[in-house]
Amino acid sequence: xxxxxxxxxxxxxxxxxxxxxxxxxxxxxxxxxxxxxxxxxxxxxxxxxxxxxxxxxxxxxxxxxxxxxxxxxxxxxxxxxxxxxxxxxxxxxxxxxxxxxxxxxxxxxxxxxxxxxxxxxxxxxxxxxxxxxxxxxxxxxxxxxxxxxxxxxxxxxxxxxxxxxxxxxxxxxxxxxxxxxxxxxxxxxxxxxxxxxxxxxxxxxxxxxxxxxxxxxxxxxxxxxxxxxxxxxxxxxxxxxxxxxxxxxxxxxxxxxx
Amino acid sequence: xxxxxxxxxxxxxxxxxxxxxxxxxxxxxxxxxxxxxxxxxxxxxxxxxxxxxxxxxxxxxxxxxxxxxxxxxxxxxxxxxxxxxxxxxxxxxxxxxxxxxxxxxxxxxxxxxxxxxxxxxxxxxxxxxxxxxxxxxxxxxxxxxxxxxxxxxxxxxxxxxxxxxxxxxxxxxxxxxxxxxxxxxxxxxxxxxxxxxxxxxxxxxxxxxxxxxxxxxxxxxxxxxxxxxxxxxxxxxxxxxxxxxxxxxxxxxxxxxxxxxxxxxxxxxxxxxxxxxxxxxxxxxxxxxxxxxxxxxxxxxxxx
Numbered sequence: 001x002x003x004x005x006x007x008x009x010x011x012x013x014x015x016x017x018x019x020x021x022x023x024x025x026x027x028x029x030x031x032x033x034x035x036x037x038x039x040x041x042x043x044x045x046x047x048x049x050x051x052x053x054x055x056x057x058x059x060x061x062x063x064x065x066x067x068x069x070x071x072x073x074x075x076x077x078x079x080x081x082x083x084x085x086x087x088x089x090x091x092x093x094x095x096x097x098x099x100x101x102x103x104x105x106x107x108x109x110x111x112x113x114x115x116x117x118x119x120x121x122x123x124x125x126x127x128x129x130x131x132x133x134x135x136x137x138x139x140x141x142x143x144x145x146x147x148x149x150x151x152x153x154x155x156x157x158x159x160x161x162x163x164x165x166x167x168x169x170x171x172x173x174x175x176x177x178x179x180x181x182x183x184x185x186x187x188x189x190x191x192x193x194x195x196x197x198x199x200x201x202x203x204x205x206x207x208x209x210x211x212x213x214x215x216x217x218x219x220x221x222x223x224x225x226x227x228x229x230x231x232x233x234x235x236x237x238x239x240x241x242x243x244x245x246x247x248x249x250x251x252x253x254x255x256x257x258x
Numbered sequence: 259x260x261x262x263x264x265x266x267x268x269x270x271x272x273x274x275x276x277x278x279x280x281x282x283x284x285x286x287x288x289x290x291x292x293x294x295x296x297x298x299x300x301x302x303x304x305x306x307x308x309x310x311x312x313x314x315x316x317x318x319x320x321x322x323x324x325x326x327x328x329x330x331x332x333x334x335x336x337x338x339x340x341x342x343x344x345x346x347x348x349x350x351x352x353x354x355x356x357x358x359x360x361x362x363x364x365x366x367x368x369x370x371x372x373x374x375x376x377x378x379x380x381x382x383x384x385x386x387x388x389x390x391x392x393x394x395x396x397x398x399x400x401x402x403x404x405x406x407x408x409x410x411x412x413x414x415x416x417x418x419x420x421x422x423x424x425x426x427x428x429x430x431x432x433x434x435x436x437x438x439x440x441x442x443x444x445x446x447x448x449x450x451x452x453x454x455x456x457x458x459x460x461x462x463x464x465x466x467x468x469x470x471x472x473x474x475x476x477x478x479x480x481x482x483x484x485x486x487x488x489x490x491x492x493x494x495x496x497x498x499x500x501x502x503x504x505x506x507x508x509x510x511x512x513x514x515x516x517x518x519x520x521x522x523x524x525x526x527x528x529x530x531x532x533x534x535x536x537x538x539x540x541x542x543x544x545x546x547x548x549x550x551x552x553x554x555x556x557x558x559x560x561x562x
Binding site for chain 2: 084089091158
């Protein structure tokens with residue numbers, strides 16, 4: 001069910017502040033696209049605009065188009081709730097629902113959408129937890145609270161929760177930045193697995209991670225303080241890390257930035 | 259010439275760490291004594307009050323009729339009868355008040371936190387709630403009297419008391435619920451939105467359950483608080499020595515009202531009833547606080 005993204009001339013504003021200017025980007029299906037760049041360059045903002053999550057902030061708006069398989073998710077007839085159901089998201093810090101058990105966390109999306117069939121929910125819980133490589137670790141304590149897991153397990157629980165509603169696209173906002181190297185490795189392996197079924201866009205500060213997991217890399221940069229962030233270059237990951245066409249990209253990647 | 263033998267691994271030198279200076283020792287001692295004293299000053303009146311009430315009132319509570327009988331037909335000098343009618347009145351008036359104030363208070367808090375966006379209307383609401391929390395109980399009682407009795411021409415009743423209590427309880431519920439809702443991390447709301455859950459459902463199914471423990475505690479404490487209010491019962495309902503179950507009609511006793519009326523009774527039996535009722539009121543409020551603790555512990559978020 002993976003779908004492709006086409007981002008056309010996307011400008012993002014918070015009130016009067018122009019956060020990101022004219023991004024053009026194509027994200028092919030069953031593919032991992034990594035967003036890299038210095039802090040504050042707007043990569044998270046672009047990511048959040050891909051499922052209209054940035055609208056949660058007051059005063060946020062966009063100009064331009066974000067097409068999901070040709071359909072504009074910002075068309076006036078489109079319900080943002082429906083967009084988010086189709087495009088899932090994993091956040092920087094693991095955020096399982098503290099009042100729910102592990103199982104209920106995984107099926108929260110379905111349960112809150114009104115699915116009551118216990119057998120189906122159990123099936124989905126198992127499939128999603130297996131999909132997130134967490135099943136073996138938690139299968140004996142599905143009724144325990146999700147908050148009792150370790151950080152890495154919680155993040156995989158959140159991934160299981162995101163894929164349980166069977167989205168077409170999975171957005172990840174620095175999913176490993178709060179995790180230790182072992183948990184990071186587990187998540188990276190998982191991303192490689194998940195890309196068989198999902199289109200994945202991941203924001204990361206870790207360039208090695210971008211090089212390891214992504215097929216395509218987009219480099220964002222800030223031209224100056226108070227200026228909007230910009231997409232500098234997007235290409236195959238291999239090309240970006242070996243022979244980027246822009247000087248700024250090369251400087252950033254080789255650590256000679258600024 | 260005396261050669262000083264020094265271990266090359268431990269060269270002779272002044273120790274790096276010095277003793278605690280005398281000045282700091284004195285300051286430390288002083289601060290300890292001061293905090294201890296202030297604690298005592300705070301505790302003495304409490305213990306004294308409890309001792310006075312308990313020692314004067316416990317005998318009344320030992321009487322078997324105390325919890326189950328009213329004062330109907332009891333003469334001022336008789337050591338019989340109980341406070342059943344006043345206990346009923348206190349609890350029911352507080353519960354009716356909570357029934358009205360809690361839904362309004364919680365919905366107001368939800369509006370302020372989830373929908374208000376700190377906009378003009380939200381700021382006005384917060385300001386009004388602040389003003390309401392500063393209204394003295396006698397003013398609330400007189401306002402309800404003016405509205406209920408003078409304007410609408412209705413009789414004074416226990417319900418009118420509950421209405422006045424609503425004015426006193428509402429700001430407490432709004433404030434405590436608002437604080438609890440603000441403690442719920444935005445990340446949980448975002449996680450829910452990202453699953454394609456609409457905003458109202460996120461509030462009902464994610465935000466409220468997460469804050470439930472704190473909200474319940476706040477509501478219980480607010481209920482206990484209004485139970486001891488005296489001004490509304492003095493203004494808005496007549497005293498009755500017998501049981502009246504009807505909230506909307508007739509006189510109804512409550513513990514503060516009973517205390518006030520028995521104060522006018524010069525007999526020793528009246529004195530005993532005053533202290534007994536005071537002790538009962540303390541116990542009732544303590545019971546509510548205990549229930550609040552138990553409920554919040556049961557609805558608290560578990561991690562194991």
